[in-house]
Amino acid sequence: MTLTLPVTRAVTPEPATIGELGRMLARLEWTLLDFSRRELVAGALAAIPGGNVRFHYVVEGAVEVSGGDSPLRLAAGDFLMLPRAGAHRILATEETVLASGELEAATAAGVPFVLALPELLVACGFVVREPHMGPLIETLSHEYGGMRAGTCVMASRIATIIASAAVRAWAENGCAPDQWLVRVSDPHIARALAAMQQSPGEQWTVDRLAHVASASRTVFAERFREVVGDSPSRYLTGLRMDQAKQLLGDGRLSVGEVALRLGYGSDVAFSRAFRRHTGTSPASWRRESAMAS
Known part of the structure; x- marks a missing residue:
């Protein structure tokens, strides 16, 4: 059985939730450990090893991510974060461009935040809700692995913005469980x-x-x-x-x-x-x- 992403609706968070989420995101910094941009033909299968916090963004095409109970289907513009990433596989169901990376929390405040996140954090329609993130992910592709001064720092800061926006979109889409931020704060x-x-x-x-x-x-x-x-x-x-x-x-x-x-x-x-x-x-x-x- 394939798990298709549910249609989510934007919700208006309570002011206290907005403030608490903002304070947590302000204290959260990520270090980018790895990044890749893959072009996959239809039917191609990529094996992804376990890691810290992994993410996948579908630039073009569509994929199925398997490794849990049911495969998860992602379309162009969807963003998936795996806060406690185990080994998983990605099957391209059509010609696909996939941006993937591995993160770790760069501050002590980030550790309980990561632990409070679900096994799968899906920001469906991420590029629609956050239209400026698409170009930013492209910028990350150019910045990562470059030879200019401060490239690693710049890439990690760009990744921090992208990951923070994904968490915000996930919360605003009504996907976050009740009081999840309280466990962190x-x-x-x-x-x-x-x-x-x-x-x-x-x-x-x-x-x-x-x-x-x-x-x-x-x-x-x-x-x-x-x-x-x-x-x-x-x-x-x-x-x-x-x-x-x-x-x-x-x-x-x-x-x-x-x-x-x-x-x-x-x-x-x-x-x-x-x-x-x-x-x-x-x-x-x-x-x-x-x-x-």
Whole structure:
């Protein structure tokens, strides 16, 4: 089976996410270890060894990348980053020009960033979203391996811009998992988020969450709002309401059982919170969900 890239839509990130991503990209620098520009005839197969962080950009044509669970199909203008690259193969499904490289994080701040990225980071339609990146990749082709002073430095800086733009496009396309940046920027807040996500029905208080995060109550509350963009209580309510919709839609639990599972002391308290969040009652939402399915 071939994995075809899904159609993604641009999303508008929250201001807190924009700021956090910008701060992370500002601290991230890459060293370019290797770069090549291949012209492949249809049917040609290239074996790529494992490495640090590898990337492939399809200048022209189309390829299939295999080595994981399913082959991944890339078309002209698509960019693929493999943050923990294992050995893989690239099959040209038509005449193709492929730009490929190997990177490593040049600063200590880059290591947790790389670890937080997925196994496959795909910026589909990269050249459409970032039209200036195509010429920049061509510039990298000319700069890498040159004999001029500072060639290695220049190539690494160009590669840093390209990789950063790919991560930004990936995030703006809505492909990034929820709170992925928090794992990089603040592991203490990340622990509190993980605790709420795993057990949204627990009676979480700011004091308990601050203890999980190994921080004082005041510092935790301020840092949580800065990183997440909301208060702990509002974030927890959002988690509970998302799970409530799933449980109500499933239909196997009564409204009272859903309320109990999500930590509400009564049906009335749960129904009030649900109506405030969705604009309708749990029973009405369940009926409308059943009719729509």
